[in-house]
Amino acid sequence: MTLFTLSFTLLFVFATMMISYWQKLGLEKEIAIGTIRSAVQLLLIGYVLQYVFQTENYVILVVIICVMIGVASWNAAKRGGGMHGVVWRIAISISVMEVLMMGMLLGLHLIKATPQYIIPLSGMTIGNAMVVAGLFMNQLKREAVSSRGEIEALLSLGASAQQALHQVRKRIVKFSMIPTIDGMKTVGLVQLPGMMTGMIVAGASPVEAVRYQILIVFSFTGSAAITSILLSVLCYKLVFTKDLQVVVFQDS
Amino acid sequence: MFEIKQLAKRPFHMNKTDDKYLLSNISAEVVRGEWISLLGASGQGKSTLLRMFSLLHSPDEGDMLLEGISFRNQHPRFWRKQICYVAQQAVMLTGTVEDNLKVPSQLHQLTYDSQLAKRLLAAAKLSDVDLKKDARELSGGQMQRIALIRSLMLRPTVLLLDEVTSSLDVTNTLAIEELLKDWHRNEGTIMIGITHDLKQAERVSTRTWFLAEGTILEDAPAKQFFISPSTEAASQFIISGQAEVLAT
Numbered sequence: 275m276t277l278f279t280l281s282f283t284l285l286f287v288f289a290t291m292m293i294s295y296w297q298k299l300g301l302e303k304e305i306a307i308g309t310i311r312s313a314v315q316l317l318l319i320g321y322v323l324q325y326v327f328q329t330e331n332y333v334i335l336v337v338i339i340c341v342m343i344g345v346a347s348w349n350a351a352k353r354g355g356g357m358h359g360v361v362w363r364i365a366i367s368i369s370v371m372e373v374l375m376m377g378m379l380l381g382l383h384l385i386k387a388t389p390q391y392i393i394p395l396s397g398m399t400i401g402n403a404m405v406v407a408g409l410f411m412n413q414l415k416r417e418a419v420s421s422r423g424e425i426e427a428l429l430s431l432g433a434s435a436q437q438a439l440h441q442v443r444k445r446i447v448k449f450s451m452i453p454t455i456d457g458m459k460t461v462g463l464v465q466l467p468g469m470m471t472g473m474i475v476a477g478a479s480p481v482e483a484v485r486y487q488i489l490i491v492f493s494f495t496g497s498a499a500i501t502s503i504l505l506s507v508l509c510y511k512l513v514f515t516k517d518l519q520v521v522v523f524q525d526s
Numbered sequence: 527m528f529e530i531k532q533l534a535k536r537p538f539h540m541n542k543t544d545d546k547y548l549l550s551n552i553s554a555e556v557v558r559g560e561w562i563s564l565l566g567a568s569g570q571g572k573s574t575l576l577r578m579f580s581l582l583h584s585p586d587e588g589d590m591l592l593e594g595i596s597f598r599n600q601h602p603r604f605w606r607k608q609i610c611y612v613a614q615q616a617v618m619l620t621g622t623v624e625d626n627l628k629v630p631s632q633l634h635q636l637t638y639d640s641q642l643a644k645r646l647l648a649a650a651k652l653s654d655v656d657l658k659k660d661a662r663e664l665s666g667g668q669m670q671r672i673a674l675i676r677s678l679m680l681r682p683t684v685l686l687l688d689e690v691t692s693s694l695d696v697t698n699t700l701a702i703e704e705l706l707k708d709w710h711r712n713e714g715t716i717m718i719g720i721t722h723d724l725k726q727a728e729r730v731s732t733r734t735w736f737l738a739e740g741t742i743l744e745d746a747p748a749k750q751f752f753i754s755p756s757t758e759a760a761s762q763f764i765i766s767g768q769a770e771v772l773a774t
C-alpha cells in the first residue's frame with residue numbers, strides 16, 4: 275500500500291467532518307486535530323520501529339518502553355485529578371507489571387527477545403494497563419465520596435486505613451478489571467482484535483494470528499490484575515488525611 | 527477522665543486566616559460515670575463537636591486528653607477505639623447482621639463475645655431479627671440499634687451518641703434508654719449524647735451541655751439546668767422544647 279493510496283482513506287475523515295458540520299456537532303476541529311495527530315504519530319513510530327528493528331539497539335528499546343509508560347501514567351493520572359502523587363504511583367505499577375509480563379513471556383520462550391516482539395506486546399499491555407489505571411483512579415475518587423459513610427463507620431470503630439478501605443478497595447479493583455474481562459469473553463465473537471486483523475491483512479495465516487491474539491488476551495488479563503492490585507496497595511492512603519479522616523475531594 | 531481544653535474548630539469551607547470559628551472555647555472535664563446530654567438548636571454544631579471528640583474532624587486549636595494522654599500523642603485509631611462515635615445516620619457495613627456485630631472484634635483481633643451480643647440484642651428488642659439477614663435490608667430503626675450495639679461491642683471508655691433514638695418509637699426508645707443505663711451502671715462508660723428530646727435528657731443524664739453561639743454556653747447538672755437555666759438563651763430553648771411536646 276502506497277502513501278498515495280493510503281491518503282484516500284482521508285475521504286472517511288472528510289465525510290465525518292461533513293456530518294459533524296451538517297449536524298452542528300462542533301467536532302470538526304477535534305477530528306482535524308485527531309486525524310493529523312494519529313497520522314503523524316503512527317508514521318513517526320513506523321519509522322522509529324523500522325530503525326530499531328534493523329539496528330537491534332536495546333538502549334532505544336528501553337527508552338521507547340519508558341516513554342510508553344510515562345505517557346500512559348500521565349494520561350491515566352488525569353482521571354485521579356485532585357489527588358497528589360498519582361503519576362509516579364501509576365508509573366511504578368505499570369513498570370512492575372511490564373517487567374513481570376516481559377519476564378514471563380521471555381522466560382517461558384513465548385516470544386523471541388527481539389524488539390520486533392517486545393515493543394508491540396509492551397505497547398498493547400501498557401495501553402491496557404493505562405485504561406485499567408484510569409478506571410481505578412476515577413473510581414477511587416468516586417468511592418471516596420459515595421462510600422464515605424461506610425468508611426467513616428469503620429474508622430469510628432477504630433479501623434486502620436487499610437481496614438477501613440478493604441471492601442471499597444476490592445470493589446474498585448473489580449470495577450477496573452471489568453472491561454478487560456468482558457473483552458476477553460467476547461473477543462472474536464463481537465470484534466476481531468486489531469492486532470489479529472492486521473496480521474491477517476499483512477499475510478499471516480489466521481491460525482498463526484489467533485495464537486498471538488490469545489497470548490495478548492491472556493497478557494491483558496494478567497497485566498490488568500497486576501496493575502490494579504499494585505495501584506490499590508500504593509493508592510489507598512490517598513483518600514485519607516494524616517489524621518486518618520476521609521479526604522473531601524472538591525469537584526473540579 | 528476526659529479533659530477538653532480550649533478546643534476550637536473553624537468553619538468547613540474557608541481560608542485559614544479568617545478569624546471566625548464554628549466552635550470555640552470548648553473546655554470541660556468529664557469523669558467516669560458521668561452522662562452528659564448535649565443540647566442545642568439544629569445546626570449549632572452538636573454533631574461536629576462529637577465528631578471532633580472522636581477525631582472524625584480535626585480540632586484547629588486546643589487539646590483533648592483521655593486519662594492524661596493527648597490525642598496528639600496517639601494514633602487516631604486507638605483514640606477512636608476508646609472514644610467511639612455512634613453516627614446520626616446509621617450505616618450498615620457489607621454482610622449480614624452478625625458480620626456487622628463482629629466487625630469491632632475483627633478490627634482489633636479480639637474474640638467475639640456472642641453472649642454479650644445476644645444479651646444486647648434482646649435488650650434492644652432485636653431478638654427476632656435473623657442474624658443471617660443482609661444488614662442493609664433492615665429497617666431504619668433496626669439499623670440504628672444494630673449500629674449502637676456494634677459500638678458497644680467495642681467497650682469504649684467514652685461513648686458519643688448522636689441522636690441514637692431518633693428513628694425509634696416510644697417503646698423502643700425506652701428500651702434503648704434502659705439498655706444504655708444498664709451499660710452505664712455496669713461499665714462506668716462516660717456517655718455524651720445528643721438529643722432533641724428534652725424529657726429523655728432529663729431521664730438519663732447527670733449533666734447537660736447547652737451548645738449555642740459556637741460554644742458550651744451552659745454546663746450544669748441536669749436537674750439544675752432544667753429547673754433554673756442561667757442564661758436567657760437556654761430558658762428560651764427549654765420553653766420552646768416544652769411547647770413542642772405539648773403541640774404533638
Ligand SMILES: Nc1ncnc2c1ncn2[C@@H]1O[C@H](COP(=O)(O)OP(=O)(O)OP(=O)(O)O)[C@@H](O)[C@H]1O
Nearest residue numbers: 538539548566567568569570571572573574575614
Ligand atoms: N462535612 C461538612 N461539610 C460542610 N459543612 C458541614 C459539615 N458538617 C457540618 N457542617 C455544617 O456545620 C454546621 C453544624 O452542623 P452539625 O451537623 O454539627 O449541626 P447539629 O447541631 O448536629 O445539627 P442537627 O441537630 O440538625 O443534627 C452546619 O451549619 C452544617 O452545615
Ligand SMILES: [Mg+2]
Nearest residue numbers: 572573574614
Ligand atoms: Mg447533628
